Amino acid sequence: MEILEKAKILISALPYFREFYKKIMVIKYGGHAMVDPSLKQNFAQDIALMKYVGICPVIVHGGGPQINQVMERMGLKPVFIEGQRVTDEETMNVVEMVLVGTVNKNIVSLLNRAGVKAVGLSGRDGELIVAEKMKVYKYRGEDRPPEIIDIGRVGKVKEVNPQILFTLIENDFIPVIAPVGIGPDGEAYNINADLVAGALAVALKAEKLVYLSDVEGVKDEKGNLISTLTIKDIDRLIETGIAKGGMIPKLKSAKKALTGGVKKVHIIDGRVPHSLIIELFTDEGVGTQVVFTEQ
């Protein structure tokens, strides 16, 4: 490549660097997107680049596949109801051990090796994420009330105390957050990482919320990629069953985040090398962008 070409490529990103300078961006790093070692390396480089051009990244990670692996090794069988992991006391111990002890620390090391200062936290630290028990309602037909199922220590976000994050961000650290919340009696709750990312994006008044997942973006009924969604499309996608399973908490949180003041939400493919950089710093959008209203 001509040396001038290299300079031109860097300069072409200048408007984005300027726009995002000092802005907070919450990145949800999906458990499925973090399996391949070279993609993990790419992810760390992308975050380091974001940091060094002046963005303040905050990372929330998942870890479903990693939890399943350890559970199976321990002879425990993962059970899901309505897409949520049934989490008894023993399962909660495994969830916390894997998310906070292994997955979180791996990401922290990966980022530190890429030349930025990352700090791992769970929702317990500084009471960052206060949880309340989530009830699961199962539809039983028109004439009967829904069945309420107890799935154990599965929570939703009740409150966020973001002070610890502002302290870290101001001192140039990148917070890496495991989606474990703290309940009313100090007990741990397993919370879907998408919900945590959405709630944190609002509490931090983030510029963007980016979901790095294992799919090209949100797909329509024919399986085609939807490049732009507005929040009014979200309920329909969920009600019609076009968006199911792991896409539901992303879309619900996207709606909450946009209503709560986050400017834009992106759902992008973590399997594509450097998809974060492509989405943020080029005019080639990848994946799905979710916006409040059509501009």
Ligand SMILES: Nc1ncnc2c1ncn2[C@@H]1O[C@H](COP(=O)(O)OP(=O)(O)OP(=O)(O)O)[C@@H](O)[C@H]1O
């Ligand atoms: N309409 C849709 N468009 C795109 N993906 C969809 C849709 N409906 C359901 N999905 C599913 O949502 C999945 C993404 O959510 P999933 O929870 O599996 O991953 P993740 O949230 O990135 O990772 P983790 O849950 O481990 O943090 C896709 O792999 C796809 O199977």
Ligand SMILES: [Mg+2]
């Ligand atoms: Mg998920």
